[in-house]
Amino acid sequence: xxxxxxxxxxxxxxxxxxxxxxxxxxxxxxxxxxxxxxxxxxxxxxxxxxxxxxxxxxxxxxxxxxxxxxxxxxxxxxxxxxxxxxxxxxxxxxxxxxxxxxxxxxxxxxxxxxxxxxxxxxxxxxxxxxxxxxxxxxxxxxxxxxxxxxxxxxxxxxxxxxxxxxxxxxxxxxxxxxxxxxxxxxxxxxxxxxxxxxxxxxxxxxxxxxxxxxxxxxxxxxxxxxxxxxxxxxxxxxxxxxxxxxxxxxxxxxxxxxxxxxxxxxxxxxxxxxxxxxxxxxxxxxxxxxxxxxxxxxx
Amino acid sequence: xxxxxxxxxxxxxxxxxxxxxxxxxxxxxxxxxxxxxxxxxxxxxxxxxxxxxxxxxxxxxxxxxxxxxxxxxxxxxxxxxxxxxxxxxxxxxxxxxxxxxxxxxxxxxxxxxxxxxxxxxxxxxxxxxxxxxxxxxxxxxxxxxxxxxxxxxxxxxxxxxxxxxxxxxxxxxxxxxxxxxxxxxxxxxxxxxxxxxxxxxxxxxxxxxxxxxxxxxxxxxxxxxxxxxxxxxxxxxxxxxxxxxxxxxxxxxxxxxxxxxxxxxxxxxxxxxxxxxx
Numbered sequence: 001x002x003x004x005x006x007x008x009x010x011x012x013x014x015x016x017x018x019x020x021x022x023x024x025x026x027x028x029x030x031x032x033x034x035x036x037x038x039x040x041x042x043x044x045x046x047x048x049x050x051x052x053x054x055x056x057x058x059x060x061x062x063x064x065x066x067x068x069x070x071x072x073x074x075x076x077x078x079x080x081x082x083x084x085x086x087x088x089x090x091x092x093x094x095x096x097x098x099x100x101x102x103x104x105x106x107x108x109x110x111x112x113x114x115x116x117x118x119x120x121x122x123x124x125x126x127x128x129x130x131x132x133x134x135x136x137x138x139x140x141x142x143x144x145x146x147x148x149x150x151x152x153x154x155x156x157x158x159x160x161x162x163x164x165x166x167x168x169x170x171x172x173x174x175x176x177x178x179x180x181x182x183x184x185x186x187x188x189x190x191x192x193x194x195x196x197x198x199x200x201x202x203x204x205x206x207x208x209x210x211x212x213x214x215x216x217x218x219x220x221x222x223x224x225x226x227x228x229x230x231x232x233x234x235x236x237x238x239x240x241x242x243x244x245x246x247x248x249x250x251x252x253x254x255x256x257x258x259x260x261x262x263x264x265x266x267x268x269x270x271x272x273x274x275x276x277x278x279x280x281x282x283x284x285x286x287x288x289x290x291x292x293x294x295x296x297x298x299x
Numbered sequence: 300x301x302x303x304x305x306x307x308x309x310x311x312x313x314x315x316x317x318x319x320x321x322x323x324x325x326x327x328x329x330x331x332x333x334x335x336x337x338x339x340x341x342x343x344x345x346x347x348x349x350x351x352x353x354x355x356x357x358x359x360x361x362x363x364x365x366x367x368x369x370x371x372x373x374x375x376x377x378x379x380x381x382x383x384x385x386x387x388x389x390x391x392x393x394x395x396x397x398x399x400x401x402x403x404x405x406x407x408x409x410x411x412x413x414x415x416x417x418x419x420x421x422x423x424x425x426x427x428x429x430x431x432x433x434x435x436x437x438x439x440x441x442x443x444x445x446x447x448x449x450x451x452x453x454x455x456x457x458x459x460x461x462x463x464x465x466x467x468x469x470x471x472x473x474x475x476x477x478x479x480x481x482x483x484x485x486x487x488x489x490x491x492x493x494x495x496x497x498x499x500x501x502x503x504x505x506x507x508x509x510x511x512x513x514x515x516x517x518x519x520x521x522x523x524x525x526x527x528x529x530x531x532x533x534x535x536x537x538x539x540x541x542x543x544x545x546x547x548x549x550x551x552x553x554x555x556x557x558x559x560x561x562x563x564x565x566x567x568x569x570x571x572x573x574x575x576x577x
Contacts, residue, residue: 014576051396053577075398085393090313098309101302102397142397 002029003065004150004181005050010059012045012205019045021205022059027150027183032176034192034213035185036291037202043185044082046202047154051079064149075103078143079152084135088128092119092138095127096145103146113141117171133164140171150181157191169194193287201294208294216290220257223266224249226279236273252279303407304414306399310381311411317377324373328422331366332430354434357446361525361547363427364453367419368522371457374415375464379477382408382468392577405569408465416457424450452521452549459518459557459564466564469571488513517556523547 005027012020020042027033035043048054050061052070063073086095096110114120117137122130130138136156143151153172157165172195176182186192192199193213200210209216227233230253237246237255244256263282270277285293311317337348353362385391394404432438467477488510495506510516528547 048576052400053392053395055574055576069400071395071398071400071403074396077398079396081392081396083389085389087310087313087388087390089315090310094309094313098306099397101306101309102394102399104302104398 003027004029005061005063005183006065007046007050007061008059010046010049010061011057012042012049012054013057019205020049023202023205023207024059025200025207025210027181029149029181030179031198032182032196033184034196034199035183035202036187036189036192036199036287038187040204041187041202042205043187043202044154045205047079047081047152047183047185051077051081051152053081075146076149077152078146078148078150079154080136080139080143080156081152081154082158084139086127086135086138086142089126091124091126092130093123095138096142099142099145105146109145109147113144116144117141131164133160133167136160136164136168137171140168144175148180150183151175152183152185154185155187156184157186157188189286189288189291199287201291203295213287216287216294220260221282221284222257223255223261223263224252224279224281224283225255225266225270225277226252227270227275227277229275232273233270233275236270236275240269300410303403304410307381307407307411311377317381320373320377324370324377324419325422327370327373328367328419329426331363331423331426334366349434352436354430356431356435356437356443358525358528359427359431359435360446360449361522361528363423363430364449365522365525367423368453368456371419371460374419374457374461375481376474376478378408378412378415378461378464379468379481380474381411382465383472383474383477386472389577395577401572402569405465405565405572408568409462409565412461412465413458415461416454419457420450420454423453448549449522452554455554455557455561456518456521459514459521459561462561462564463514463518466568469568485515488515492516511553512556514560517553517560520553521549521557523549 003026007026008024010020010023011018023042023046035046037043045054049056050063052074063070064076087098090098092114093110096114097107100107100109110123111120114123117140119134119138119141122134127135127138140153140156143153156172157168160168169191172182172184176195182195184192184195196213198211199213199216201208201216225233225237230248233253234246234248237243237253242257242259242261244258246253246255248254263280266282267277267280311321334348334353339346353359385394391404395401399407428443431443435443464477464481467480468474471477471480491513492506492510495509500506500509511520523546525547
């Protein structure tokens with residue numbers, strides 16, 4: 001068993017507001033997980049609870065099958081929540097040395113990790129002189145000091161400029177390739193789609209879905225079609241049971257598939273019916289479309 | 300334990316303002332020796348404080364610890380801010396995420412407070428010993444070691460006071476407000492005394508007994524003012540017909556009250572930390 005984190009029926013109430021409601025999921029070693037949800041859906045609260053800074057109301061969680069106390073387990077975890085928090089008057093290197101002491105890892109890791117995030121040249125500068133992008137990279141270096149079993153990132157690109165966002169994403173991909181398990185909380189769908197293999201979707205503290213990104217909605221994808229004779233195309237498609245919902249979208253006709261149909265088969269079928277296409281695209285729903293569909297279903 | 304002290308040492312030593320205040324505190328402790336230099340002339344009377352016997356053993360133990368205790372406010376600023384800055388920088392959150400337990404966090408601060416108090420006590424012991432050996436009229440071993448328990452009272456007083464500062468740092472989370480509250484608390488104790496004395500327990504010593512239980516009052520009871528004990532002052536008082544019958548010693552229950560407060564402050568800080576969401 002390579003379970004890193006198990007969450008069972010976790011609930012957190014702030015007064016009358018239920019921020020996390022009966023949440024359960026499991027994190028297995030080696031995968032890249034995304035926690036997806038709009039702002040205020042309980043992502044950060046959930047991470048806060050498992051990271052020992054927010055008290056749960058009920059339910060429980062276990063790190064590494066409960067073999068160690070939470071704070072000892074956290075020494076094998078690397079995590080950044082929201083903004084990077086360091087001592088502003090201390091240099092980058094001094095801040096990381098402090099983290100080494102807390103986590104109980106040798107100080108020679110500092111150079112390696114500062115080089116990884118390209119801050120080695122700035123090691124003797126005070127944290128308060130750093131730009132937000134540099135602060136965020138320093139936070140990632142700090143989280144990696146102990147070569148963690150799992151790296152937890154909460155909105156790591158929040159507030160960064162496009163260049164900063166790109167740097168952080170490259171860094172995350174690089175880390176994922178080394179086999180480190182990653183848990184990434186974000187409200188940015190494309191971010192999760194680009195990086196994650198598994199996803200947990202939350203809304204208003206409730207889990208809507210957890211599992212592989214590509215299995216999120218069992219679907220065969222859809223076609224976007226266009227021809228000279230849109231009316232004929234529309235009626236032909238509606239007669240065939242292989243196609244589900246057929247609708248007009250702007251200039252195109254969108255056909256949702258009930259069974260697997262290749263582009264070649266589609267083209268051949270319509271040509272035999274006397275329809276010549278000027279536009280034919282087969283696509284899978286993007287995470288965004290799936291997400292909207294999923295949240296709409298649950299309302 | 301060594302690890303927890305190292306963690307706190309890194310945090311303090313890299314902060315310039317803490318370093319300056321800590322340095323200033325220990326320099327000022329040494330400057331107590333300057334009392335010896337107080338000299339003035341009133342007409343034909345030549346007065347030198349050092350020659351008036353204030354540096355005699357065992358009196359000097361009481362005098363020096365009493366004066367040195369006033370300087371603790373410098374370290375109080377450092378201690379309040381080392382706690383409240385963890386909140387304003389949100390570094391307490393990151394410390395916990397990095398794997399420090401809440402208990403270890405409070406313990407690292409408390410151990411630092413104890414170390415400060417130990418160093419301060421050693422400092423004042425050395426300064427006093429040197430001053431005494433230079434100016435005291437009595438230098439036998441038995442007289443030198445008499446009343447040396449004032450050093451212990453000084454130590455307990457510092458630990459108690461600094462624990463109070465830690466607790467205020469956790470409770471209020473802003474250093475300026477926490478220090479303000481410390482002053483406010485001193486005033487509250489004063490007002491409570493006045494009200495109790497005037498309206499509640501108008502007769503007897505009940506008010507004094509109750510006030511002995513208050514944190515700041517109990518700490519000041521550990522080192523009572525030594526001035527009226529001083530021979531020269533007594534002589535003047537006798538001339539104007541006043542006699543002091545005051546108990547200058549420190550009693551076991553006075554230590555006990557302060558130690559109980561220290562425990563309340565340390566465990567109170569931990570309880571607050573455990574209860575709060577960060």
